[in-house]
Amino acid sequence: MAAMGTRGTITQAANFKAEEDVEKFRGAMKGAGTNEAAIIEVVAHRTIAQRQQIKAAYKQSVGKDLEDDIRSELTGNFEKVVVGLMMTATEYDAYELHNAIKGAGTEEACLIDILASRTSDEVRAINEYYKKKYDNTLEDDIAGDTSGMFKRVLVSLTTAGRDTSDKVDEALAAQDAKEIFEAGEARWGTDEVKFLTVLCVRNRKHLLRVFEEYQKVSGKDIEESIKREMSGCLEDVFLAIVKCIRNKHAFFAERLYKSMKGLGTTDSILIRLMVARAEIDMLDIKAEFHKMYGKTLHSFIKGDTSGDYRKILLELCGGDN
Template sequence: MAGNHGTIKGASNFNADAEAQKLRKAMKGLGTDEDAIIEVLVHTNLSQRQQIKMVYKSTIGRDLIGDLKSELSGNFEKVVVGLMTPITLYDVEELKRAMKGAGTDEGCLIEILASRTNEEIRRINETYRHQYGTNLEEDIVSDTSSMFRRVLVSLATGNRDESHHVDPDLARQDAECLYKAGEERWGTDEVQFMTILCTRNRTHLLRVFDDYRVIANKDITESIKSEMSGDLEDALLAIVKCMRNRSAYFAERLYKSMKGLGTDDDTLIRVMVSRCEIDMIEIKAEFKRAYGKSLYSFIKGDTSGDYRKILLALCGGED
């Protein structure tokens, strides 16, 4: 999953055995050398970390994840274990966590399902089944309700049109459908919103949003905010934002996780870990453009200890 737009790159002179020994040394004896662990993890990519994990077991005879969990705690442990987890499995574990026990982390479900590609969603479904012996869709159905549930189930099929084809007449028709389903009627036809926003391709939807503005004399997001509420509103807004600019959507998720009293650690960690090798460079740029401060300075002012150190390293610098 590593791309050219991540802040974390692979080590050029990579030696899995040497890195495994560094990690063992960092955890051996009294106390733990957190800086040494950070050093290894942020100077290797996910693929290299999987090699380290295998070599650690074969040469040291111990389970690396088990050792890390026994030596670390709290948010620092969450980030470290997240960085050691294959990206699809990480998404799967986050989805499961969001639905486990009392209460549901709706924001997590929306974020992952609205922002991943069809191929990523298909891999998530396969891994989820393999990992937990149940279908993701079944768990979503049992944990959510009403139209919000239907939107999540639709996104979880991974069946969005991913072509770049735009039919101007259909785009205009879709825009009119959305207007008639919301602004022009008493009550809202939520199914129309779901059908169009969850199935059409990105290029087509961008045209629909432009046409909608002309017809309704307001942005589609304003209509969603006035017509919907709660989790359904959040889900549909997330879809629109991801279609327009996915990096800006993640930048907003990071900003909201840190602004105000207290930090939403789960969201902050998930976005930093899951995007650091994919598009963190763009996310940082969008963050600075939208909020006038660097992501680095926000994290520095909002977190503490080794947790802060590793998140700052994932930022890839202050710019």
Template sequence: MGNRGTVTEASGFNPEEDAQKIYNAMKGPWVCVLSVLFQKQTNTVFSCSKSHYFKMPIQELLDCLKSELTGNFEMIVVGLMMPAPVYDAYELKNAIKGAGTEEACLIDILASRSKAEIKEIIATYKKEHGKSLEDDVCGDTSGMFQRVLVSLLTAGRDESTKVDEAQAVQDAKDIYEAGEAHWGTDEVKFLTVLCVRNRNHLLRVFQEYQKISGRDIEDSIKREMSGCLEDAFLAIVKCMKNKPAFFAERLYKSMKGLGTTDSVLIRIMVARAEIDMLDIKAEFLKMYGKTLHSFIKGDTSGDYRKILLELCGGEK
């Protein structure tokens, strides 16, 4: 499957030249970085501007950007300057540090990344922040929620396509007996299956679970659990079923109603623009009957809106 991002390489792409233009823009009084990022008729490659093309360390680049930009626009531009694993590590660090923890960020990233991506995030986190990501997660979370996150961090999921029919039936029974058929819930059984089995196998488990229980696995998780643990297991299930639909739902919820959860909106738009934004847009339209473009346009303003709409990649 090819690239399904809205951000693709533009013709005449010259990373060093474009990076220098952005650097010069930052050095001036306030020359809008946006005009440099979007100077081409075709989609601009944001990776042209990422730190490895600058002759400066990433932290110096970020400090330079932060001195020139503010608010949500700053958050997006800073994110676009980072390679994917650096951005994920940066977001995880921000979710953990300080008072309280942004559990939604931990769930969004750790439940949706592949085994290879998780390993790269862990290595990058150590390099960029000098600490173990697992230690930091353990220091800021507790209980079964912590155990789920640690399990995801061990990157032990089988990534083959093999389905063991007998095991799938047993897994479905184990989950049913640990939840719906059990007084109280044995979350360890859910963890053992949901954090380890491969996607094809889990899709078969979910089918078998529906037969046994008469309910969708998501409905059972909602009935049996609550809080961050419920959110984590639901995220895993949804990502296994349809990852673009999971992100479409997260984007919708970040914008519907009063106010916007900008941290979620920014994180997903930046992280998925070069990967599967086309698929996310298609799922958004299918699920909500409106385009992602129209939602963003109606919920944001100014340069913040312009850069989000560019990442969205058009009305359709």
């Protein structure tokens, strides 16, 4: 469940009665065809906590899992969005990570998006749920499906060992910046372990100082150096960490933009971000999106997706502003 005081587009529905929503679901899925509009009206306007109550009431009154009935009635991207919305935040992250690893090939973008952006507490909750649900540790599954330094960075992120304090050690920040410079730009070849040690372990405030010091030492922005020194998934994950440390909402806005810009829409990324962030910080992501690209997220989704899948995403977006 989202924490109090969050900046999501989904807020608690007034006069909520789980039993009434169960009847709406049953009516929407009864007979030939499915009333997608009725389903959207419920799932896109209830909080995660309220949807859990609907699931429990459905099982009690119908004797079946609502998620199973949704999967049997819906298809494609619309099904993926609705199924995702019926999960808790931790459950959804674990589900997406498991699919990214166990599906056909590995969806590295999913592993990066989730592990680089979640807090230590969130990662610990994902680890606990993942082990219980899938009878294996997230770390073991990632280690078995990735390789090299990319694997080592992901494994480090799954340990949820980042310092969570606000302490900034000025001397250490200067030293960290110097060591990263000497591990990359100042030498032939790159010592990626030093980047990992700093970027995956230090707290946010400390890292912001490291980035400032790095600019002084190298004359370059840390992101520019990562692009010069790394490639492929390793470059992607280090860039994601830096961007999330600087401005997580801008990171998500960029990911949404790139999922829709160009040839075709990367549905998996678009769906994952809209479902995962709708109740948490979608208002902030929308604001960053408009600031960065001069267009509203709502207008982008409207122009780049189609069908009932688009309708539910537009509801999660919460209006054209």
